[in-house]
Amino acid sequence: MTQVIVWSKDGCSYCEEVKTYLQQNQIDYRVVDVTNNDSYRDILDIKYGIRYVPVVEIGQDNSYVGVTELGIEHLEKALKAYEEVKA
Template identity: 30%
Template sequence: MAQAIVYSSTNCSFCKQLKTYLTEQNIAFEERNIDEKEEFAQELNRLGVMSVPLTVIGEKQILGFNPTRIKKALAALEETAQ
């Protein structure tokens, strides 16, 4: 099961860095590329965000490539699961 949802676009360098980081850290994620599916772009818009990458972990939204916030959000998610 994915721990995170990553909204990305095809030519986004920060998106590539984020996906590489998540993969290296063995963090399961579902990628939602807004260039490939209009539905994903609409979801991003409903979240009130107009840029990528956006990582959603539980109720937390993390804009950009921010490993520190990602680790904190994952830790908080694990605490609530216990």
């Protein structure tokens, strides 16, 4: 089953935009809140070379594609591409 993980922080308008989009499209997701946890930002740095949010991970079985670009169009493209690969 495909999983979506949203790395976000309190007060991030881009993060809220991503979560709203997922909710409106009835896509279940899990949130990793980096607000008061710099070690989570360290994980993002190791995985993707960035420390900012939102980052959306799409995948399954511990194999994920990370969406690090800002803008819903990047998320839409990644979701579509992932579903096409899994079809």
